[in-house]
Amino acid sequence: MMFADITPDLKATMPELRGKLEANAPTAPLSWFRTGGPAQVLFTPVDTDDLAYFLQHLDRQIPVLVVGLGSNLLIRDGGWEGVVIRLGKGFSEVSVEAGLRVRAGAGAPDVKVARAAAEAGIAGLSFLRGIPGAIGGALRMNGGAYGGETMDVLVEAKGLTRAGEIVTFTNAQMGFTYRHSSVPDDVIFTEALFEGRPGNPDEILAEMNAITEARSSTQPVNTRTGGSTFKNPPGGKAWELVDAAGCRGLRIGDAQVSEMHCNFLINHGSASAADIEALGEEVRRRVREMSGIELEWEIKRVGRA
Incomplete structure (x- = not known):
């Protein structure tokens, strides 16, 4: 999917901007899952002053998503309509x-x-x-x-x-x-x-x-994962509930619950964001049926489906 290119308008209203603006930039390289749709605009500010200037001149109606290392982030396949701000070397x-x-x-x-x-x-x-x-x-x-x-x-x-x-x-x-x-x-x-x-x-x-x-x-540290998938419920461990519900190794396409640590989801290469999110929801369903506990996502899921 492609979004309307609004970067010319942004540049026109922000003549002193020093950071980089990219239209319809891929977001897969921004997250550890290495999946997800495009960002309508990807902005990489040079420093705090540059970011402040950008925000001061950005239409308040345009959604903003901030990304650091992307270790706890799942951007859906439809991408992000608005601006993704990547905090890089200047931060x-x-x-x-x-x-x-x-x-x-x-x-x-x-x-x-x-x-x-x-x-x-x-x-x-x-x-x-x-x-x-x-x-x-x-x-x-x-x-x-x-x-x-x-x-x-x-x-x-x-x-x-x-x-x-x-x-x-x-x-x-x-x-x-x-x-x-x-x-x-x-x-x-x-x-x-x-x-x-x-x-x-x-x-x-x-x-x-x-x-x-x-x-x-x-932990499966050298894989395409998003870290801990679910928050630990009060007095318990999310991974124990996932394991008890029989979800260790559960798979949807190229998305899998880690065999090593079952509170981690893994992209084995070609999993879509939809595959990963569907797998997480299936785990939540099975845990809820088994224990009555509603696991909460710890991974931030954003963007269009």
Whole structure:
């Protein structure tokens, strides 16, 4: 499917824009599932000022989707009608500051932040090594793994409103709960400040290595997957419910429930977004019939079917 090309109009109304605009850009390369339809417009801003300028001049009626590493994202086959904003190199800087603090752009990989903290002898951020995404996603979803959560270490987060205004949120203002932040959906996170505690670099790196080994031995890390598919229900584990419902290895076309860890869905090569979503819904149906529990999607599913 092809959308109307609105990039000439955008360029005309934004003469000082420095970032890249692409019409009907493929989105499959943007997500770990490597599937999905086109983006009507793909915008890659140079930096925060460029993004603010873009938002200030963008028609408020045009839908916006923000993508970092795309590790927890399924874009449907009909694509995204509107603008997809890709936070790239201009949002990936990580720096260590006084007071056992680390500042990171929203596009920085979580593992990069964990590594910077470890090398600086800052403990408490190692859990980020176990989250296969970028800082923006960790802020939006209170990302967590291996005993830690974003809410445990965040000092403040900065972002831009849909009008391009800079906003800052303290930890308390983020409204964190399990895999959720109550910050309005139209806020685009641009930066985060974290604070850890004193630690020994060698010990922290050893902890990170242990997390790496644990992930490699229990999760399908080298496949086209979207990470954890469903949120853990209160007092339970999603993978145990999926397994008990007989869904381990379940397959629709080239989409399959992982044999290694059945809270992961895998694209074996040619699965459509529809295949992957249908597989997830079938898993939810079987779990509901078996246990009465309604699993919630953790993967963000967006776009036209």
